[in-house]
Amino acid sequence: MPDLVVGVVGATGRLGSAVRAECARQGVQVGLAASRTEWRATGRVSVLVDASAPDALPATVKYCEQVGAALIYCVSRVTDESRRQLAELGDRTTVILADNLSVGHWLQVNLVRTVANLVRSFRQQPQMAVRERHPVTKKDSPSASARALADVWAATCPPELRGATTSQRGGPPVSDHEVTFDLPGMSLSIKHSVTDLHMAVIGLLDLVRHVRQLSPGLYPVFDVYSRMYRHGT
Helix, strand or coil: CCCCEEEEECCCCHHHHHHHHHHHHHCCEEEEEECCCCEEECCCCCEEEECCCHHHHHHHHHHHHHHCCEEEECCCCCCHHHHHHHHHHHCCCEEEECCCCCHHHHHHHHHHHHHHHHHHHCCCCCEEEEEEEECCCCCCCCCHHHHHHHHHHHCCCCHHHEEEEEEEECCCCCEEEEEEEEECCEEEEEEEEECCCHHHHHHHHHHHHHHHHCCCEEEEHHHHHHHHHHHCC
């Protein structure tokens, strides 16, 4: 297997800058730093991380096809057309759709699923609700993470037990997501708070190392986390 060389599209953005810094800290070579103004290459890239914007996808796909790099796509707004392009690229190389890098969110989704399975036999099942908070710069409301949490519960419970999803825009950077299960006389909450991008970037570097073990195809990031963390890397 060739040496691991990472490329970063959106290299000057918040996530891209954090990825480059963590690569430097861990001794991972960065062979491409791409921004809106230039693509600066210093080595042959084996894994490309796209942390830019949806309109950069055609250039990203073209580059991966040219050099045979695997792709970790970290753009949160994925349109149907973007998904189609990523699936087509997955016919030729490995693509991870990492629209949510948070290992904590992966854990929270699995905990909600576990609760849903455990309470199926309860005589009275709980009412579930989701509360999420992002800073005012967050455009989606509710967020994709909040919708994912609600969808996990909705897949297992009757409609009348699907509580509201409430969104708040304000407060510190990054996010909070809290899922609450209410029964008469008791309440259970599962909360996940993110204060910076550190754990997301650590998870991304784990993906970078793991992606070359996968066959060509399009993989949702949580499926890959399940492979990595449940069964070892």
